[in-house]
Amino acid sequence: MTQEEQLMAYAEKVLGQDASGHNMDHIRRVVATTKTLLARTPVADATIAVAAATLHDTYDDKLVTDVAAAKAQTVAAMTHAGLTAAQQSAVIAIIDHMSFKASLAGKQPLSLEGQLVQDADRLDAIGAIGIARAMMYGGAHGSRLYDPALAPRHQLDASSYRQGESTIINHFHEKLLHLAAQMNTPAARKLAAHRQQVMQDFLEEFAAEWRGEK
Ligand code: ADP
Ligand code: NI
Missing domain, CATH: 1.10.472.50 (HD-domain/PDEase-like)
Structure with a gap:
């Protein structure tokens, strides 16, 4: 090996x-x-x-x-x-x-290698894979899919999850759509930009279908 x-x-x-x-x-x-x-x-x-x-x-x-x-x-x-x-x-x-926890706790700078790995980890939460993971997570936790009266809400608010006030689609607005801007490296920014577009296209389609328009 x-x-x-x-x-x-x-x-x-x-x-x-x-x-x-x-x-x-x-x-x-x-x-x-x-x-x-x-x-x-x-x-x-x-x-x-x-x-x-x-x-x-x-x-x-x-x-x-x-x-x-x-x-x-x-x-x-x-x-x-x-x-x-x-x-x-x-x-x-x-x-x-x-x-995420450690980056909130202190400003310990990451090595270049660390920046790449953090980027790769965050890239795995966005794009097509990110959409699929959010659906799986929400399904496993019994979350509602969508509520047009709620979306889009941009605050990360743990209590709203507990009270069942958030939805899987809201998770995009609360977290996933913000990750592309947090990439450390140019190579990751490029991949993230494409994945961001995939999520935005998905959300637009989703809302149009929800309204019965498409
Ligand atoms: P990590 O620490 O690797 O981000 P998490 O357990 O926070 O792991 O999340 C695992 C996956 O589930 C990620 O893709 C994340 O976007 C998704 N996820 C986390 N919280 C929610 C939520 N409230 N609704 C939908 N998806 C979620
Ligand atoms: Ni990870």
């Missing part, structure tokens, strides 16, 4: 228990998009970026119960795969600082 395959196998061991497999599908897409961004950003270190993309959810508190233990196991997996100490700390710094 190559180093990359070993790290992927480790991520699969941690995340693969999820019967739907959707976490690993997300990881594989983020790795693929990271590689696309790497090809267009030659100065970035591919080993570090691909490793961080592969491992970015392996000690997420949404997915594991003991974060400290899971983080130690991730480091052990990198050692086992032969990453140097410097590569390992670069990967851990990316994972610790790329999440």
Whole structure:
């Protein structure tokens, strides 16, 4: 197994228990998009970026119960795969600082590799994949699809989800339509612009069909 395959196998061991497999599908897409961004950003270190993309959810508190233990196991997996100490700390710094929560908490600057991985992770929430993921998430959580009286509302308001006042379509206005403007790198901005158009076309079609116009 190559180093990359070993790290992927480790991520699969941690995340693969999820019967739907959707976490690993997300990881594989983020790795693929990271590689696309790497090809267009030659100065970035591919080993570090691909490793961080592969491992970015392996000690997420949404997915594991003991974060400290899971983080130690991730480091052990990198050692086992032969990453140097410097590569390992670069990967851990990316994972610790790329999440939405971490970017709110502090202004820790991300390395160029971290910026690519964060872009790839955010790109996976928009475009055709983003539309599909929002529908799956909303379906799994029993959200309403759409309410023309509500949309579009631009505030992120956690309490409205709890009270069932928001809808899947509103999630686009609350979050997904804002992600393209948050891309770090030129290569990602270009992909995001296309995906943004896909979402805008979808929302326009959706509203017209809802009104029975098309
Ligand atoms: P991540 O931390 O990777 O963004 P989340 O659990 O927040 O993961 O979201 C997973 C997917 O579900 C994303 O594509 C996101 O846009 C979508 N999602 C999250 N919250 C909602 C919501 N309230 N309605 C519809 N889709 C949602
Ligand atoms: Ni992710």
